Structures are given as C-alpha cells and as structure tokens.
Amino acid sequence: MTMAAAMQSRTADAPARSEASPIADIDIVADLSAAEPDWRFLEEAGHFSTPYQRFDLLGPWQRMVGAHEGAHPFVVIARDADRRPLLLLPLALHQNHGVRTACFMGGKHATFNMGLWDGEFAAQAGPADIDALLAALRARGDVDVLALTQQPLNWHDRPNPLAALPRQNSINGCPLLTMTPGAAPATRISNSFRRRLKSKEKKLQALAGYRYHLAATDDDITRLLDWFFRVKPVRMAEQKLPNVFAEAGVEVFVRSACLATHGDGRVIDIHALECDEEVIAIFAGVADGHRFSMMFNTYTMSEHSRYSPGLILMRNIIDRYAERGYRTLDLGIGTDDYKRMFCKSDEPIFDSFVPLTSRGRLAAMAMSSLNHGKRLVKQNQMLFELAQKLRRAFG
Numbered sequence: 001m002t003m004a005a006a007m008q009s010r011t012a013d014a015p016a017r018s019e020a021s022p023i024a025d026i027d028i029v030a031d032l033s034a035a036e037p038d039w040r041f042l043e044e045a046g047h048f049s050t051p052y053q054r055f056d057l058l059g060p061w062q063r064m065v066g067a068h069e070g071a072h073p074f075v076v077i078a079r080d081a082d083r084r085p086l087l088l089l090p091l092a093l094h095q096n097h098g099v100r101t102a103c104f105m106g107g108k109h110a111t112f113n114m115g116l117w118d119g120e121f122a123a124q125a126g127p128a129d130i131d132a133l134l135a136a137l138r139a140r141g142d143v144d145v146l147a148l149t150q151q152p153l154n155w156h157d158r159p160n161p162l163a164a165l166p167r168q169n170s171i172n173g174c175p176l177l178t179m180t181p182g183a184a185p186a187t188r189i190s191n192s193f194r195r196r197l198k199s200k201e202k203k204l205q206a207l208a209g210y211r212y213h214l215a216a217t218d219d220d221i222t223r224l225l226d227w228f229f230r231v232k233p234v235r236m237a238e239q240k241l242p243n244v245f246a247e248a249g250v251e252v253f254v255r256s257a258c259l260a261t262h263g264d265g266r267v268i269d270i271h272a273l274e275c276d277e278e279v280i281a282i283f284a285g286v287a288d289g290h291r292f293s294m295m296f297n298t299y300t301m302s303e304h305s306r307y308s309p310g311l312i313l314m315r316n317i318i319d320r321y322a323e324r325g326y327r328t329l330d331l332g333i334g335t336d337d338y339k340r341m342f343c344k345s346d347e348p349i350f351d352s353f354v355p356l357t358s359r360g361r362l363a364a365m366a367m368s369s370l371n372h373g374k375r376l377v378k379q380n381q382m383l384f385e386l387a388q389k390l391r392r393a394f395g
Helices: 032-041 055-066 119-124 127-140 191-205 218-238 250-259 303-307 309-323 337-342 358-379 381-394
Strands: 025-029 072-079 085-096 099-104 145-152 174-178 211-214 269-274 279-287 291-299 328-330 345-347 349-355
Touching: 025 127, 032 055, 032 072, 032 085, 055 072, 055 085, 055 250, 072 127, 085 119, 099 358, 145 358, 174 337, 191 303, 191 309, 211 309, 218 250, 218 269, 218 279, 218 291, 269 309, 279 309, 291 309, 303 309, 309 328, 309 337, 349 358
Parallel strands: 099 145, 291 328
Antiparallel strands: 025 072, 072 085, 085 099, 145 349, 174 328, 174 345, 211 269, 269 279, 279 291
C-alpha cells in the first residue's frame, strides 16, 4: 500500500486554525505501517509520551485485539509547515449505533493514554494548538466524538497538553508510589512492613532454586507466559471476575509485546519469583527509565501462596527500580487492598468526551454522564458492593 493510499485520500487542512499555532495540517493515517516512521520518531529521546503508546505495544493490540472488536486505525498526525510531526494521537475508530467514536488504542490493557508529542511543541502547546487540532478534525467529518479516557494530567512532572480539553475525573484512580533517588529504603516501604515480608519470605527461601529475576530470554518469557495463561483464568474464576485475557486476540497480543525488544529490555518486562519446582508469582509492566507501571500479575495456586509471594515480589520490584533512580511506580488502575500497602497517593487521570459533529454532541453527553455515574458508584462503598453482587449474579 502506498503512503498516499494509506492516508485515505487526503490531508485535512485546518482553514479555521489560529495563526498562533505551528500546526499547519493534520494527516489521518489508516494503515499502521504508514504511520510507523513518524510514530517511532516521536518515541525517541527528547519527545514526550508514555510507554503505553509505544508502536510495538499498540501495533500488536490493534492487529490482534482492536481488529476483532471492529476497530480501525485512526492515527492523527499534526505537522508543522515543514511536514515535521508535532503530535501523533494513536486512535482507533469504532462505530456503534451509527455513532463514529475515536478512542485511544490499547483498550483495557493501557493504564494511561496520551499522545506522542514533539518535546518542544508539548512544552509550549496551548489552547490555540488544541483548537487547530479540533478544527481540522471537524473539517474532515470522519468522527462524531473523541472519547479520550484515562489520560494522565501530568507525565514525569510535565503537563499533558490535552488537559486543556474539557475534562472530568476518570472512573477509577491509579495508586502511585513516589520514590526519591538515594533515599533510605524505609522511605518507600516501612521497616515494619519489610520485617513482616522478610519473615514470610524465609519459608520460600527454603525452597530449592528460590530466586527473583527479570525475564531476559525469549525462552524464559515464553515459559512464564505459558504458566500465566494457565493460572490466571483460575484466579479470575476464583474471584468471580471476567477473564479479559480470554478475549479474542489478547493472548497473542500479550505474547507479541512481551517478546518485542525495546532498548536493552522488552516492551513489557516480566518480573518473577520462582523455585525449581514452580513459578511462584509474576508481575509484568512497562518501564521507561523514570517509572515502572504494572500491567498484569498472578501468583501460584499451590500452598506457597500462603506466604504472600505477590507482596514479596512487589517489594523486590520497588527496590530494583528505586536503586536504578526511578522516581515513580504505579500498580495500575483500581483500588485493590494490596496496592494501598505500597502506594499512598494517586495519579490524577481524566477523561475527555469531545463532540466533533452535531450527532456527536448527544453521544458525548451520554458518555460523560455514564462515566460520571460509574465514578460515583465506585466512590460509594455501599453502591459499589451492590454493583459487584449484581455483576456476580447476572455476569
């Protein structure tokens, strides 16, 4: 497919754009291979994005999961007058009930959604640039509503320019641990908690071949994922939760992203506690030199589970990244009790529902109201417990 064909016929100019914005035009790319050069360029050092938006993570998601859901690539690339990419929004286009909705790629598997920004442009981007972007999208008429959920308000202490859009708090928070480089270990995990975990770990240390490690080889990664995809469905069923890893294409997507290389590591890193007898626990997530962000985890069904292997593994991971100068670590969206043992604050995240057509106005209002209602339920313990009971009864 040629670049021109992949762009699906035309570049959208923004006739109503402000002269104050360096955005000269907007390309809409419907083919991942055509978007790849600009995408990878904006992943390089000096630019501004989260590791959840890496091409080698979202590309497999779109091909193996998004396509099964009927989503089509809708990659928005804003350029300056010299055709240099300033911003890339990795979106997927969904059509339901006649409404065309553009959402971030990644679905349930991306904790944070953000654009990939030229570093200098992100630092000075303002309302005029957001207006130019929206004007170009409205002029095209391809999308009725932008549903841009789970966006971080800031990333690495820098503001997310899309926070200038109308926004509301996301349904769920994201527990966050902030670490000060060079600080004593007790500043991130208290000495009393460490002693409790050390006491539990003595039982595991007696096991032959007991070890903590970061999977480095393809064989290790494949072996750990084989175990994960056997154990996780059992754990989910035990908790009466839907198994998102059983959905079409998800296993192939996860395996692809875990095996893909990024720098000296992998696109998704897998940390494990093991002994010669079995895998005891794994945590997998993305790392970018500043933050580790957990994506999925599980632990053994054997008697060794009584010694809190997940908590022991989390302690090892926290210490590993702290010793490497990382400043933050998060355990993903949700309010599970174990997350609060480590993370005492929350990452501010927001949703934006932006209508681009008259049809999209009603859809945006409905999406906004629905998410607001879900957030209220989550914050009200009685309503939340009732919702969980109803889900178990009818799910």
